[in-house]
Amino acid sequence: MSQAPPRIGLTGGIASGKSAAARYFAELGVPVIDTDVIAREVVEPGSEGLAGIARHFGSGVLLADGALDRTALRRIVFAQPSERQALEAILHPLIREETIRQADAAGGDYQLIVVPLLVESPLRHFVDRILVIDCREETQLSRLITRDGGDIDSAKRILAAQSRREQRLAIADDVISNEGSLAELATAVRELHNKYLETVVN
Numbered sequence: 001m002s003q004a005p006p007r008i009g010l011t012g013g014i015a016s017g018k019s020a021a022a023r024y025f026a027e028l029g030v031p032v033i034d035t036d037v038i039a040r041e042v043v044e045p046g047s048e049g050l051a052g053i054a055r056h057f058g059s060g061v062l063l064a065d066g067a068l069d070r071t072a073l074r075r076i077v078f079a080q081p082s083e084r085q086a087l088e089a090i091l092h093p094l095i096r097e098e099t100i101r102q103a104d105a106a107g108g109d110y111q112l113i114v115v116p117l118l119v120e121s122p123l124r125h126f127v128d129r130i131l132v133i134d135c136r137e138e139t140q141l142s143r144l145i146t147r148d149g150g151d152i153d154s155a156k157r158i159l160a161a162q163s164r165r166e167q168r169l170a171i172a173d174d175v176i177s178n179e180g181s182l183a184e185l186a187t188a189v190r191e192l193h194n195k196y197l198e199t200v201v202n
């Protein structure tokens with residue numbers, strides 16, 4: 001059996017530029033497996049994930065067409081930490097299984113596995129290296145308010161619910177600082193891609 005390509009876990013705080021960085025890697029031909037996309041796929045109508053959620057939380061978290069009512073579910077899990085743990089117990093094994101399946105099928109010189117909450121994810125042990133897209137908290141807050149139109153207090157609450165910047169940097173093998181323009185981010189991605197081809201790929 002051929003050896004699996006090296007797997008780079010890409011993570012970063014909200015509004016740090018993870019999605020843009022992943023897009024630039026994809027444009028360079030790197031297979032990208034995004035666990036946010038998978039998390040949506042495993043709760044589509046008819047899925048095992050949605051059935052598990054309905055069993056635990058009841059029909060109140062379903063829309064009239066049978067799809068997941070994300071707003072109703074979010075309200076429950078934010079109000080009750082134990083319910084958030086119950087949701088994770090339903091979804092995390094499904095997300096992990098599908099991530100591994102896609103990675104096994106993707107090939108490539110190396111792969112990028114995008115995991116926003118990699119610090120606390122069991123997928124941390126699935127990747128060979130960890131790349132953090134990093135920026136200052138002030139930059140995150142500014143981008144978050146610009147992107148979502150919220151106020152500073154709600155933006156700070158969103159940041160507080162995630163792992164801290166120091167925790168992400170502590171597990172990083174590689175860091176891209178994303179304080180500048182998208183063009184600068186694209187350049188940094190290209191440089192790191194070339195480094196990976198030289199040093200990470202067997």
